[in-house]
Amino acid sequence: MTTLERILKAQKAPPAPDAPPTLGRPRTARGEAVDMVAAASGVTPNAVRRSLAKLAEEEAGDPAESIEQAADLPPPVETWGVPVEHLAQEFAEIRIVQAAMDEAARATKAALAAVKALKDGGKLSSWAFLKVAPALSNAAEDTRYWRPTYLCAYCKGLVHRRAACTGCAGVGYLGNTAVEGIAMELQRRGEDALVTGPKGTFMTLEQARTPAKAPAKEIELTDQDIAASDEDIPF
Ligand SMILES: [Zn+2]
Numbered sequence: 001m002t003t004l005e006r007i008l009k010a011q012k013a014p015p016a017p018d019a020p021p022t023l024g025r026p027r028t029a030r031g032e033a034v035d036m037v038a039a040a041s042g043v044t045p046n047a048v049r050r051s052l053a054k055l056a057e058e059e060a061g062d063p064a065e066s067i068e069q070a071a072d073l074p075p076p077v078e079t080w081g082v083p084v085e086h087l088a089q090e091f092a093e094i095r096i097v098q099a100a101m102d103e104a105a106r107a108t109k110a111a112l113a114a115v116k117a118l119k120d121g122g123k124l125s126s127w128a129f130l131k132v133a134p135a136l137s138n139a140a141e142d143t144r145y146w147r148p149t150y151l152c153a154y155c156k157g158l159v160h161r162r163a164a165c166t167g168c169a170g171v172g173y174l175g176n177t178a179v180e181g182i183a184m185e186l187q188r189r190g191e192d193a194l195v196t197g198p199k200g201t202f203m204t205l206e207q208a209r210t211p212a213k214a215p216a217k218e219i220e221l222t223d224q225d226i227a228a229s230d231e232d233i234p235f
Contacts (some may be wrong), residue, residue: 042144043111062138067139073091073095074095075087075151076091076095076098076148076150077091077149077150077173078149078150078151078179079151079188080150080151080153080156080187080188080190080193081189081193082151082156082189082190082193082205084151084157087151087157087172090157090172093213094148095171097147097148098147101143101146101147101148102143102147103141104139105140105143105147108140108143109140111136112136112137112140114131115128115129115132115133115136118131119133132182144176144177145176145177146175146232147175147176148174148175149173149174149175149176150173150175151172151174152165152167152168152174153182153186153187154166154168154182154186154196155167155168155172155195155196155208156193156195156205156208157173158195158209159207160208160228161195161196161208165196185202188203192206195208
């Protein structure tokens with residue numbers, strides 16, 4: 001909560017019963033709060049506005065600091081207990097996607113509830129319901145289903161594996177209910193975690209990160225794997 005929000009919240013008291021009626025343009029909550037703080041502190045409203053602007057600037061802070069703070073947040077998806085430090089930037093994006101999807105889910109649910117009121121009306125009402133309800137119902141379901149929820153169980157989001165991953169189509173993440181059909185091997189966690197290898201095999205994360213050193217019978221190197229291993233990136 002920003003300082004301004006705290007102030008607005010603190011100042012939400014109802015007006016005194018003997019307060020004179022407000023004339024002219026209605027005051028905004030912020031304007032009223034500024035006036036009240038100014039009166040209580042014995043300064044002009046403009047002085048309060050200048051202080052608030054300065055505080056807002058300070059609280060916006062250094063972008064680098066914000067990224068560090070974001071790194072302290074728990075991962076926004078199920079990570080299967082594998083290392084995810086390198087994904088901090090993507091996690092920031094996922095949180096934004098999740099918030100938008102949640103808002104869309106709420107909005108479509110409300111829209112569906114609104115048209116459901118037409119369902120048992122007359123002929124015209126029922127017609128309108130039937131025309132609109134299925135699309136809204138699908139939209140509500142899609143926003144729930146596609147909300148990023150899991151680090152891809154098939155490639156664990158590994159940079160070298162995800163591009164060719166058919167489980168997540170290269171995105172690195174799975175939606176809300178996608179995990180239901182996933183093999184138990186791919187649901188193993190931490191050091192036991194596995195990813196999909198060639199021809200239906202499973203590989204450890206270690207094997208997946210260093211494809212050149214993995215047993216030949218399990219690995220079929222592609223040009224992409226070789227190029228990737230030369231870059232000497234740990235993930
Ligand atoms: Zn994947």
